[in-house]
Amino acid sequence: xxxxxxxxxxxxxxxxxxxxxxxxxxxxxxxxxxxxxxxxxxxxxxxxxxxxxxxxxxxxxxxxxxxxxxxxxxxxxxxxxxxxxxxxxxxxxxxxxxxxxxxxxxxxxxxxxxxxxxxxxxxxxxxxxxxxxxxxxxxxxxxxxxxxxxxxxxxxxxxxxxxxxxxxxxxxxxxxxxxxxxxxxxxxxxxxxxxxxxxxxxxxxxxxxxxxxxxxxxxxxxxxxxxxxxxxxxxxxxxxxxxxxxxxxxxxxxxxxxxxxxxxxxxxxxxxxxxxxxxxxxxxxxxxxxxxxxxxxxxxxxxxxxxxxxxxxxxxxxxxxxxxxxxxxxxxxxxxxxxxxxxxxxxxxxxxxxxxxxxxxxxxxxxxxxxxxxxxxxxxxxxxxxxxxxxxxxxxxxxxxxxxxxxxxxxxxxxxxxxxxxxxxxxxxxxxxxxxxxxxxxxxxxxxxxxxxxxxxxxxxxxxxxxxxxxxxxxxxxxxxxxxxxxxxxxxxxxxxxxxxxxxxxxxxxxxxxxxxxxxxxxxxxxxxxxxxxxxxxxxxxxxxxxxxxxxxxxxxxxxxxxxxxxxxxxxxxxxxxxxxxxxxxxxxxxxxxxxxxxxxxxxxxxxxxxxxxxxxxxxxxxxxxxxxxxxxxxxxxxxxxxxx
Amino acid sequence: xxxxxxxxxxxxxxxxxxxxxxxxxxxxxxxxxxxxxxxxxxxxxxxxxxxxxxxxxxxxxxxxxxxxxxxxxxxxxxxxxxxxxxxxxxxxxxxxxxxxxxxxxxxxxxxxxxxxxxxxxxxxxxxxxxxxxxxxxxxxxxxxxxxxxxxxxxxxxxxxxxxxxxxxxxxxxxxxxxxxxxxxxxxxxxxxxxxxxxxxxxxxxxxxxxxxxxxxxxxxxxxxxxxxxxxxxxxxxxxxxxxxx
Ligand SMILES: Nc1ncnc2c1ncn2[C@@H]1O[C@H](COP(=O)(O)OP(=O)(O)OP(=O)(O)O)[C@@H](O)[C@H]1O
Ligand SMILES: [Mg+2]
Numbered sequence: 001x002x003x004x005x006x007x008x009x010x011x012x013x014x015x016x017x018x019x020x021x022x023x024x025x026x027x028x029x030x031x032x033x034x035x036x037x038x039x040x041x042x043x044x045x046x047x048x049x050x051x052x053x054x055x056x057x058x059x060x061x062x063x064x065x066x067x068x069x070x071x072x073x074x075x076x077x078x079x080x081x082x083x084x085x086x087x088x089x090x091x092x093x094x095x096x097x098x099x100x101x102x103x104x105x106x107x108x109x110x111x112x113x114x115x116x117x118x119x120x121x122x123x124x125x126x127x128x129x130x131x132x133x134x135x136x137x138x139x140x141x142x143x144x145x146x147x148x149x150x151x152x153x154x155x156x157x158x159x160x161x162x163x164x165x166x167x168x169x170x171x172x173x174x175x176x177x178x179x180x181x182x183x184x185x186x187x188x189x190x191x192x193x194x195x196x197x198x199x200x201x202x203x204x205x206x207x208x209x210x211x212x213x214x215x216x217x218x219x220x221x222x223x224x225x226x227x228x229x230x231x232x233x234x235x236x237x238x239x240x241x242x243x244x245x246x247x248x249x250x251x252x253x254x255x256x257x258x259x260x261x262x263x264x265x266x267x268x269x270x271x272x273x274x275x276x277x278x279x280x281x282x283x284x285x286x287x288x289x290x291x292x293x294x295x296x297x298x299x300x301x302x303x304x305x306x307x308x309x310x311x312x313x314x315x316x317x318x319x320x321x322x323x324x325x326x327x328x329x330x331x332x333x334x335x336x337x338x339x340x341x342x343x344x345x346x347x348x349x350x351x352x353x354x355x356x357x358x359x360x361x362x363x364x365x366x367x368x369x370x371x372x373x374x375x376x377x378x379x380x381x382x383x384x385x386x387x388x389x390x391x392x393x394x395x396x397x398x399x400x401x402x403x404x405x406x407x408x409x410x411x412x413x414x415x416x417x418x419x420x421x422x423x424x425x426x427x428x429x430x431x432x433x434x435x436x437x438x439x440x441x442x443x444x445x446x447x448x449x450x451x452x453x454x455x456x457x458x459x460x461x462x463x464x465x466x467x468x469x470x471x472x473x474x475x476x477x478x479x480x481x482x483x484x485x486x487x488x489x490x491x492x493x494x495x496x497x498x499x500x501x502x503x504x505x506x507x508x509x510x511x512x513x514x515x516x517x518x519x520x521x522x523x524x525x526x527x528x529x530x531x532x533x534x535x536x537x538x539x540x541x542x543x544x545x546x547x548x549x550x551x552x553x554x555x556x557x558x559x560x561x562x563x564x565x566x567x568x569x570x571x572x573x574x575x576x577x578x579x580x581x582x583x584x585x586x587x588x589x590x591x592x593x594x595x596x597x598x599x600x601x602x603x604x605x606x607x608x609x610x611x612x613x614x615x616x617x618x619x620x621x622x623x624x625x626x627x628x629x630x631x632x633x634x635x636x637x638x639x640x641x642x643x644x645x
Numbered sequence: 646x647x648x649x650x651x652x653x654x655x656x657x658x659x660x661x662x663x664x665x666x667x668x669x670x671x672x673x674x675x676x677x678x679x680x681x682x683x684x685x686x687x688x689x690x691x692x693x694x695x696x697x698x699x700x701x702x703x704x705x706x707x708x709x710x711x712x713x714x715x716x717x718x719x720x721x722x723x724x725x726x727x728x729x730x731x732x733x734x735x736x737x738x739x740x741x742x743x744x745x746x747x748x749x750x751x752x753x754x755x756x757x758x759x760x761x762x763x764x765x766x767x768x769x770x771x772x773x774x775x776x777x778x779x780x781x782x783x784x785x786x787x788x789x790x791x792x793x794x795x796x797x798x799x800x801x802x803x804x805x806x807x808x809x810x811x812x813x814x815x816x817x818x819x820x821x822x823x824x825x826x827x828x829x830x831x832x833x834x835x836x837x838x839x840x841x842x843x844x845x846x847x848x849x850x851x852x853x854x855x856x857x858x859x860x861x862x863x864x865x866x867x868x869x870x871x872x873x874x875x876x877x878x879x880x881x882x883x884x885x886x887x888x889x890x
Contacts, residue, residue, distance in 0.1 A: 112745075112746050113746070115705075115732070115738065115744065116757050116761065116803060117732040117758045117761045117807075118729070118761045119726065119729040119730070119761075120725060122761060202705075202706075203705065204700060204705045204706060207744070
């Protein structure tokens with residue numbers, strides 16, 4: 001019935017596309033920016049991940065250093081994997097919500113097109129054509145920008161000691177296809193749902209903003225909201241059954257689906273916050289309250305990236321901190337010792353011979369490469385082994401009778417839980433192949449991990465132990481004088497109280513994951529914040545007319561700006577609250593998991609971080625709203641209203 | 646069946662907004678024919694359902710009961726794809742608030758329906774249509790650079806460029822002063838004399854008197870009809886219906 005050649009239709013769509021690009025540049029600049037930054041972040045993370053995975057240790061390293069190197073490379077690869085995952089998630093979320101918002105903001109233009117005879121297909125093709133164009137342009141700038149981001153990320157990794165100085169992210173030819181693909185696919189996917197909807201509503205309703213066109217809680221929104229809510233709930237329910245590592249991984253992943261669910265369902269919640277605006281705030285307050293309700297779509301678009309920001313930063317960091325604290329608490333309960341003596345190699349003088357000492361468990365740490373399983377299932381990993389005296393170890397670490405059978409040419413599975421409790425394991429110490437040894441015992445698994453293997457005395461040669469970092473957990477005789485004993489021990493090595501040593505040890509071990517959090521939060525948080533600014537700018541671009549109408553009605557410019565500020569504050573608070581709800585989901589999973597693993601539920605909220613995030617969010621949204629509404633009201637209102645369309 | 650001389654036929658058309666106690670019968674069981682080559686004005690008190698009736702007749706609004714026929718085509722049974730094609734070819738619509746696309750020039754606005762229909766407009770086609778509404782010298786102006794009356798004439802040119810079977814106009818002179826309104830009404834009179842079917846909603850008895858016939862709506866029903874009356878007679882009749890509240 002339309003009887004038109006597809007090529008002509010698309011030429012037509014391009015003509016209109018180019019025109020609307022020129023007219024509504026803020027919308028398109030926002031969409032373009034979201035693609036550019038998203039592509040840059042994903043490309044840089046992907047290139048670094050591949051470079052790290054293929055990185056060869058420099059020649060001339062000692063056997064022990066080589067093992068350490070392999071161990072730390074594995075950590076960097078898994079960290080970059082997490083960063084890539086988060087970058088992709090953020091890019092998908094922010095690009096698609098920005099595109100959906102720009103389409104929604106132009107509903108009136110699209111309705112006019114439909115009224116003069118544009119078909120549904122034409123509107124869809126127009127919008128998708130724009131998405132392809134913006135995705136391509138965004139990627140074209142995003143690719144070179146990605147190289148800058150990669151240089152910054154490499155510098156960060158090097159500064160923090162994750163990678164050696166020689167490490168460089170390397171360019172790959174195919175990344176061009178990957179980056180352009182990412183930009184175009186994410187842009188089109190974001191525009192798709194909005195375009196279908198814009199094409200489907202009846203033109204008259206779109207023009208008047210009534211009926212279907214005014215509905216914000218669409219079926220897609222409900223579906224996405226409930227689906228991801230279910231996903232987050234499932235993670236929360238399963239996390240306590242995942243053991244120490246699985247539980248932590250699941251709890252730290254709760255913020256992602258929870259944030260999507262909260263963002264999708266936010267139009268239900270955001271206007272409610274309008275009711276909390278102080279009623280005494282005069283006409284600006286009345287206007288802000290009315291706008292919160294009337295412009296639920298716009299409010300939701302500003303709140304969405306905020307929700308992701310809070311959920312990701314506060315939720316993930318809090319869950320991580322909870323697991324660390326829980327690990328320290330557990331060790332505190334398990335460790336029975338008064339002092340810890342640190343030495344290099346086993347102490348020269350017997351600690352047990354020092355007057356006042358009842359028992360001492362001396363433990364030397366060695367890097368180890370171990371292989372479990374046979375044939376196809378064989379798995380080789382790098383980790384650490386502790387050379388111990390089983391009886392003393394069991395006393396100092398509440399291991400009970402679990403290690404009584406550890407002696408001779410055999411090993412025990414360590415508290416990390418990474419080695420099975422039965423079977424055999426092939427072990428290689430620095431410069432020494434030990435061959436296959438039976439696993440005859442297993443120490444209880446702990447939250448905070450620790451050594452992978454426990455070796456009885458005599459398995460590792462003394463020459464290797466000489467340089468091994470060693471600690472001895474010391475218990476004093478009843479009635480022994482602490483200062484005297486301490487002074488005597490200080491001649492053997494560095495002495496600290498057990499509490500101080502456990503805290504320092506946990507800090508040293510979580511330093512890596514703390515730095516990982518910093519890298520992820522720094523980049524992800526910045527991108528999400530840019531998403532917030534983007535939404536406010538896009539929203540304000542379409543509001544010049546609305547502001548002008550308010551001023552013609554008698555509001556002063558200051559009142560209009562104040563009302564815009566009030567509205568943005570309410571939306572920001574709503575975003576923070578919803579983000580906090582999503583983060584609370586992660587906390588819930590973390591508490592349940594720590595309770596299941598250690599018997600004691602722990603919760604540790606990073607309050608300074610929470611405060612900082614809230615402050616930054618309020619400042620950024622406030623400043624952006626102030627600037628955009630001030631500049632949108634610069635011209636006298638009549639010049640806008642006289643030019644009716 | 647439809648008589649050959651009817652451009653648009655409405656049979657028992659109703660449109661209800663809302664449900665239950667809040668339901669509003671904006672158009673209530675209206676049966677009417679708008680003749681081919683005739684200009685009909687629709688009048689009535691505010692809220693009597695004039696705009697709704699026009700939207701239903703033009704296929705812009707769903708009807709809850711009854712049938713709308715454009716020539717031989719049943720609009721009530723048409724799918725969106727067909728309605729879109731009809732909007733491009735056989736129906737023209739003019740709004741009180743012009744609804745031009747702000748980023749396009751006058752010529753581009755007028756050419757839009759042709760381009761959307763997949764036709765490359767001949768250079769003269771658009772210029773002639775704009776010349777016919779007296780805007781030959783405003784071809785490259787954007788809507789914000791035109792006066793209200795000029796913008797409305799561009800909107801009429803845009804509606805007319807496809808030579809539609811019927812031109813619908815909802816208060817086309819509502820936003821114009823009397824001299825600008827006069828120019829627009831003269832233009833419509835010329836078109837009607839040339840055989841164009843026009844259905845126009847108006848509040849202005851002077852405008853209504855330029856039409857061939859006037860129908861009066863109240864509470865969604867057609868309550869009266871006048872043909873060949875002058876402004877005074879139309880105004881008296883309207884005042885009569887508005888007084889009977
Ligand atoms: N989208 C809608 N939803 C609910 N009610 C509506 C809607 N559109 C119109 N109405 C109601 O239908 C009735 C008729 O409206 P309509 O716009 O057709 O009146 P009108 O005769 O054109 O009035 P006016 O002369 O003021 O333009 C009114 O009571 C109006 O409130
Ligand atoms: Mg009306």
